[in-house]
Amino acid sequence: xxxxxxxxxxxxxxxxxxxxxxxxxxxxxxxxxxxxxxxxxxxxxxxxxxxxxxxxxxxxxxxxxxxxxxxxxxxxxxxxxxxxxxxxxxxxxxxxxxxxxxxxxxxxxxxxxxxxxxxxxxxxxxxxxxxxxxxxxxxxxxxxxxxxxxxxxxxxxxxxxxxxxxxxxxxxxxxxxxxxxxxxxxxxxxxxxxxxxxxxxxxxxxxxxxxxxxxxxxxxxxxxxxxxxxxxxxxxxxxxxxxxxxxxxxxxxxxxxxxxxxxxxxxxxxxxxxxxxxxxxxxxxxxxxxxxxxxxxxxxxxxxxxxxxxxxxxxxxxxxxxxxxxxxxxxxxxxxxxxxxxxxxxxxxxxxxxxxxxxxxxxxxxxxxxxxxxxxxxxxxxxxxxxxxxxxxxxxxxxxxxxxxxxxxxxxxxxxxxxxxxxxxxxxxxxxxxxxxxxxxxxxxxxxxxxxxxxxxxxxxxxxxxxxxxxxxxxxxxxxxxxxxxx
Amino acid sequence: xxxxxxxxxxxxxxxxxxxxxxxxxxxxxxxxxxxxxxxxxxxxxxxxxxxxxxxxxxxxxxxxxxxxxxxxxxxxxxxxxxxxxxxxxxxxxxxxxxxxxxxxxxxxxxxxxxxxxxxxxxxxxxxxxxxxxxxxxxxxxxxxxxxxxxxxxxxxxxxxxxxxxxxxxxxxxxxxxxxxxxxxxxxxxxxxxxxxxxxxxxxxxxxxxxxxxxxxxxxxxxxxxxxxxxxxxxxxxxxxxxxxxxxxxxxxxxxxxxxxxxxxxxxxxxxxxxxxxxxxxxxxxxxxxxxxxxxxxxxxxxxxxxxxxxxxxxxxxxxxxxxxxxxxxxxxxxxxxxxxxxxxxxxxxxxxxxxxxxxxxxxxxxxxxxxxxxxxxxxxxxxxxxxxxxxxxxxxxxxxxxxxxxxx
Numbered sequence: 001x002x003x004x005x006x007x008x009x010x011x012x013x014x015x016x017x018x019x020x021x022x023x024x025x026x027x028x029x030x031x032x033x034x035x036x037x038x039x040x041x042x043x044x045x046x047x048x049x050x051x052x053x054x055x056x057x058x059x060x061x062x063x064x065x066x067x068x069x070x071x072x073x074x075x076x077x078x079x080x081x082x083x084x085x086x087x088x089x090x091x092x093x094x095x096x097x098x099x100x101x102x103x104x105x106x107x108x109x110x111x112x113x114x115x116x117x118x119x120x121x122x123x124x125x126x127x128x129x130x131x132x133x134x135x136x137x138x139x140x141x142x143x144x145x146x147x148x149x150x151x152x153x154x155x156x157x158x159x160x161x162x163x164x165x166x167x168x169x170x171x172x173x174x175x176x177x178x179x180x181x182x183x184x185x186x187x188x189x190x191x192x193x194x195x196x197x198x199x200x201x202x203x204x205x206x207x208x209x210x211x212x213x214x215x216x217x218x219x220x221x222x223x224x225x226x227x228x229x230x231x232x233x234x235x236x237x238x239x240x241x242x243x244x245x246x247x248x249x250x251x252x253x254x255x256x257x258x259x260x261x262x263x264x265x266x267x268x269x270x271x272x273x274x275x276x277x278x279x280x281x282x283x284x285x286x287x288x289x290x291x292x293x294x295x296x297x298x299x300x301x302x303x304x305x306x307x308x309x310x311x312x313x314x315x316x317x318x319x320x321x322x323x324x325x326x327x328x329x330x331x332x333x334x335x336x337x338x339x340x341x342x343x344x345x346x347x348x349x350x351x352x353x354x355x356x357x358x359x360x361x362x363x364x365x366x367x368x369x370x371x372x373x374x375x376x377x378x379x380x381x382x383x384x385x386x387x388x389x390x391x392x393x394x395x396x397x398x399x400x401x402x403x404x405x406x407x408x409x410x411x412x413x414x415x416x417x418x419x420x421x422x423x424x425x426x427x428x429x430x431x432x433x434x435x436x437x438x439x440x441x442x443x444x445x446x447x448x449x450x451x452x453x454x455x456x457x458x459x460x461x462x463x464x465x466x467x468x469x470x471x472x473x474x475x476x477x478x479x480x481x482x483x484x485x486x487x
Numbered sequence: 488x489x490x491x492x493x494x495x496x497x498x499x500x501x502x503x504x505x506x507x508x509x510x511x512x513x514x515x516x517x518x519x520x521x522x523x524x525x526x527x528x529x530x531x532x533x534x535x536x537x538x539x540x541x542x543x544x545x546x547x548x549x550x551x552x553x554x555x556x557x558x559x560x561x562x563x564x565x566x567x568x569x570x571x572x573x574x575x576x577x578x579x580x581x582x583x584x585x586x587x588x589x590x591x592x593x594x595x596x597x598x599x600x601x602x603x604x605x606x607x608x609x610x611x612x613x614x615x616x617x618x619x620x621x622x623x624x625x626x627x628x629x630x631x632x633x634x635x636x637x638x639x640x641x642x643x644x645x646x647x648x649x650x651x652x653x654x655x656x657x658x659x660x661x662x663x664x665x666x667x668x669x670x671x672x673x674x675x676x677x678x679x680x681x682x683x684x685x686x687x688x689x690x691x692x693x694x695x696x697x698x699x700x701x702x703x704x705x706x707x708x709x710x711x712x713x714x715x716x717x718x719x720x721x722x723x724x725x726x727x728x729x730x731x732x733x734x735x736x737x738x739x740x741x742x743x744x745x746x747x748x749x750x751x752x753x754x755x756x757x758x759x760x761x762x763x764x765x766x767x768x769x770x771x772x773x774x775x776x777x778x779x780x781x782x783x784x785x786x787x788x789x790x791x792x793x794x795x796x797x798x799x800x801x802x803x804x805x806x807x808x809x810x811x812x813x814x815x816x817x818x819x820x821x822x823x824x825x826x827x828x829x830x831x832x833x834x835x836x837x838x839x840x841x842x843x844x845x846x847x848x849x850x851x852x853x854x855x856x857x858x859x860x861x862x863x864x865x866x867x868x869x870x871x872x873x874x875x876x877x878x879x880x881x882x883x884x885x886x887x888x889x890x891x892x893x894x895x
């Protein structure tokens with residue numbers, strides 16, 4: 001049967017492609033470069049919900065020309081140099097769990113899959129650090145730490161299916177981040193290949209005062225400014241004690257106030273999650289005491305003394321404002337926290353589900369929550385919008401919204417775009433940041449300039465200086481697409 | 488009822504939604520899905536393949552094939568994404584697209600992490616049946632299928648009988664050694680029969696044992712598999728046994744879970760031995776030594792037998808049994824599952840080496856309960872010792888661990 005898959009984008013002739021193929025093969029070994037259709041199709045997407053539509057409809061909108069599996073930083077650098085000389089775009093690929101299209105090779109070219117770069121070179125007990133290559137899967141990394149008695153404390157919902165490099169490149173956040181920090185707080189130093197093949201490596205020191213931290217430009221750059229190849233990160237001895245607590249509040253505001261006061265005391269429970277009434281009904285329908293109320297989940301862990309202090313403070317602060325719901329709801333959350341079922345359940349039924357995470361300071365938090373919910377609900381076809389607050393700071397909070405809807409008199413992609421536009425505009429109007437931890441990718445690209453203002457111009461200048469051929473993950477983060485395509 | 492409680496939030500919202508949204512939602516919930524599924528009837532469960540394809544690949548970290556091969560096309564959801572495109576005619580069947588489904592160990596590691604309880608191995612069997620029906624199965628595997636059909640076992644030694652001279656065709660217990668044990672680990676079968684004899688169990692063996700059909704089943708040769716299943720079922724029934732005891736977890740799995748019910752119980756030998764010990768029909772003397780138990784994935788995951796082997800080992804005085812970090816249902820495949828040993832011996836060997844490395848952290852003396860695991864682990868590392876549970880039990884019966892192996 002003939003293939004119905006579209007052929008790849010880009011302007012290279014077959015003979016030019018063949019030349020590049022040969023160069024890549026001699027750089028990293030012929031078995032580590034593929035041009036097979038099955039590989040090109042398999043690297044044509046990530047976990048951006050638009051790609052669910054592609055899969056359902058059997059369309060492949062773009063494909064890489066080459067998939068490369070380098071084994072070392074030197075090999076990554078060699079590929080990048082070839083790509084510069086040949087003017088071929090590169091899309092770095094970890095595990096493809098990004099939800100905004102950041103790993104989609106929209107202009108064809110080379111996929112650099114980092115999965116062979118998965119070694120842990122050192123776990124240092126005295127310094128409490130781990131050094132690992134960027135292609136390692138997060139669960140595999142954490143399992144190795146666990147075997148030796150440590151934790152990195154980084155458990156995003158994509159814990160099973162994301163790579164260290166992908167997390168660093170999107171400035172991801174784990175569910176225990178209120179205690180352990182986000183990945184950009186956890187990382188100490190890194191090694192990266194810049195867009196012209198230069199290799200940079202920062203020093204592993206707890207802190208330095210040596211000018212701007214150049215390597216930190218790579219954090220959150222989603223591969224547009226280079227490829228992170230290795231990192232050294234903070235680890236902790238495994239917690240001595242873990243305590244689970246749950247409370248239900250009459251409304252979101254009461255819950256936020258209590259959490260704010262916990263943090264004001266300088267206490268940082270590992271997990272704090274506050275669900276609005278609708279999301280409580282969806283996630284905690286088994287717990288009747290939470291009916292029509294807002295569930296707060298807490299996981300406190302660490303040394304005995306610390307956990308005791310946290311538990312006592314939490315009890316005191318919740319006492320007058322909440323109903324104690326015991327351990328069970330928190331245990332339930334621990335059990336289901338990595339279940340991601342919505343897309344598989346609803347996408348084939350043409351019900352569109354997605355999540356949007358934003359951050360805001362305390363003083364604007366309720367206004368942002370209310371205006372986002374109302375903005376998304378206004379889009380024709382949206383029948384569900386809820387939120388939970390998932391990461392907390394003494395200064396503010398991250399809200400994680402979920403919406404569901406059906407395209408009424410609109411194409412699914414159009415409907416999806418409308419909800420996102422409403423959400424992004426409401427966030428900006430309410431003084432929040434358009435992304436707390438999923439990143440920008442393709443989906444948020446057009447909003448990044450509004451978010452950053454003049455800084456967007458600075459980002460473009462940096463991009464141009466580091467990547468004059470514009471080969472590193474072009475078309476992402478609101479940056480221009482291909483060599484011939486001006487904005 | 489539970490489903491209604493669980494979806495109450497959704498029902499309430501549907502009721503509250505405006506008319507145009509409501510009617511679109513109901514229309515989509517009832518009829519959208521079928522336009523994305525294959526038009527013709529497929530052997531593959533197309534709905535579940537699509538669900539798996541729409542997952543972010545949450546089980547990927549535990550997939551032994553992906554861990555070794557590092558390629559998205561060989562990741563669990565990567566396979567079902569390609570399968571969906573093939574089954575709906577959007578991608579053409581060719582050597583490369585077809586081959587990914589055979590690079591599978593059917594180990595069910597994925598199933599443990601799947602909120603829907605899918606096994607990509609199980610889903611792939613349906614896909615491989617569709618491939619076989621289209622005549623697109625890899626020629627080398629078709630040749631192997633024909634060999635199995637002709638000689639009733641995959642092994643060139645062609646041994647299909649235990650040849651015990653029991654002269655007994657009917658008994659309460661039927662010992663089904665399995666063709667891997669018969670051809671490659673006969674010692675295990677002999678040890679098992681000695682244990683059965685020592686405990687006075689009334690048992691018979693089949694005059695001629697055909698392969699249980701696992702390779703035919705796993706590789707998608709359904710018609711041929713059914714012929715094997717029917718023949719074995721008939722032969723087993725003729726013995727009027729109440730219990731079938733299998734040395735090989737795959738045989739036990741096929742006879743218990745895949746064959747139609749035959750009116751008898753099916754037990755892996757480790758379950759049967761533990762029953763004998765628990766009922767004081769088998770008491771064991773001490774064995775010196777330190778061992779690690781490797782859980783075969785078919786035994787621990789598909790049959791959910793992982794405590795019985797440990798209980799047996801705990802009932803042996805003096806023996807020290809350590810645990811691998813990945814144990815019980817969290818074991819890691821030896822690399823021979825799903826017929827991978829035939830399909831891709833190099834990859835299979837790599838998986839075995841990965842597992843041996845984990846086991847060696849606990850001990851270099853390995854006890855397992857599957858002839859295929861035993862062969863795989865031995866091939867991966869000649870410096871380790873690998874024994875079947877039956878051999879260690881026999882050794883404990885005789886109170887001489889090392890000698891038992893020589894005798895058997």
